[in-house]
Amino acid sequence: MTELTEPGGKVRLFVTAGLAADARVTPDEGQAHYLLHVMRAKAGDRVSLFNGRDGEWLARIAEVSKRSCVLQCEKQTRAQQDTPDIWLCFAPIKKTPADYVVQKATELGVRALQPVFTRRTIVTRVNAERMAANAIEAAEQSDRLTVPDIREAVTLDKLLKTWPAGRRILFCDEGGDAKPIADAARSIKESVFAILTGPEGGFDPAERETIRGHAFVTPVTLGPRILRADTAALASLAVLQAVKGDW
């Protein structure tokens, strides 16, 4: 038996089907192509599967046809576990940085990605399918057992009006008088939180006032330099994971 590996490590596939002893799973078309034609997998080879619910399973390629195959679960190799409950609420930015934010935030262990439209957001629509594909790929490669939840884009106004009780927002504020992020993170009493970052050019002054007016918001600073929108999102997520997450 061979456990398939690629340069980054073992081959892991995210599937939607239930995983249990002897469960048979049909990978989707792209996954089948990857296994059979890119990896040149053969019947009997093993891959790892996860679905966000049933932990990680070692599965054997049980049947192979020209364009498809069937994977049969053999044994559970890891019990299900989730990442810390941190959301990233971010103003969508142009394509390459957005792809990058989704991939990196997934590696960094974000629970949910929430695109937010603000006044200065230039991007007018979000490609949720592309975001989901990036998140799945990053989850497979980073050894996660879950894929972050990709939320439907909302306006800042709606985000704040429908904000769930008990979840604190760390608001990456360029205003100057905010708390350093590590101090702010250490003093959070809530066990669930979110980061809110703006578009290139930042939040509009009125938006900034509105955000800061909410009791569930803590403004934080990421130091004296000007960070790009994508850098701010990832840096704040890294600090929050290191101080309050699972690092």
Added chain:
Amino acid sequence: MTELTEPGGKVRLFVTAGLAADARVTPDEGQAHYLLHVMRAKAGDRVSLFNGRDGEWLARIAEVSKRSCVLQCEKQTRAQQDTPDIWLCFAPIKKTPADYVVQKATELGVRALQPVFTRRTIVTRVNAERMAANAIEAAEQSDRLTVPDIREAVTLDKLLKTWPAGRRILFCDEGGDAKPIADAARSIKESVFAILTGPEGGFDPAERETIRGHAFVTPVTLGPRILRADTAALASLAVLQAVKGDW
């Protein structure tokens, strides 16, 4: 008078000439093209200049010819200051992530970038000119008053053998028994430090033993997920800035 701005903020140029009251500075060809043909600047317009030594100066475009111009310093707008003394020692990675690492590390306030060749490093040469150009652009846009020092690439062996006394290395170790990075950063006694991150695929086990064998090395972990080389470099830099730097 107009102070030139671009979407990210005011126009700032890094120059090598000395800056002082009434000093006249000739921008390089690329900068002159940018000012005259991209920004359509005219005589009398203002831009900000910095050189890594003399603070930030507001300068007036004093003379304009077809392909060049002269900038005359008017007043110092910020005194010189440096970023925290943190180096990033990283195994060079393929082009796009390497550009990204240089840009982001510059925004995050790194003092020096040191490419390191390891056994599993696939890249065999480093484009120092490209790295410098990326660092200058990011310094201009992030409001830095310095450009990080781009060091000549060295082997891991040489790096460790010539390591300066009194500087601690936080070694991003995938080995499992390392300290969480935030705890390790808080307990550093040295005031100057460096981060050491590996190539895709990580350090070779023998290299890892060698690195860990040095008294100036503290192995640290970035949590239970597998991070790409570039993610690990930037996440560790963000945490170090937040905990021990100037955030």
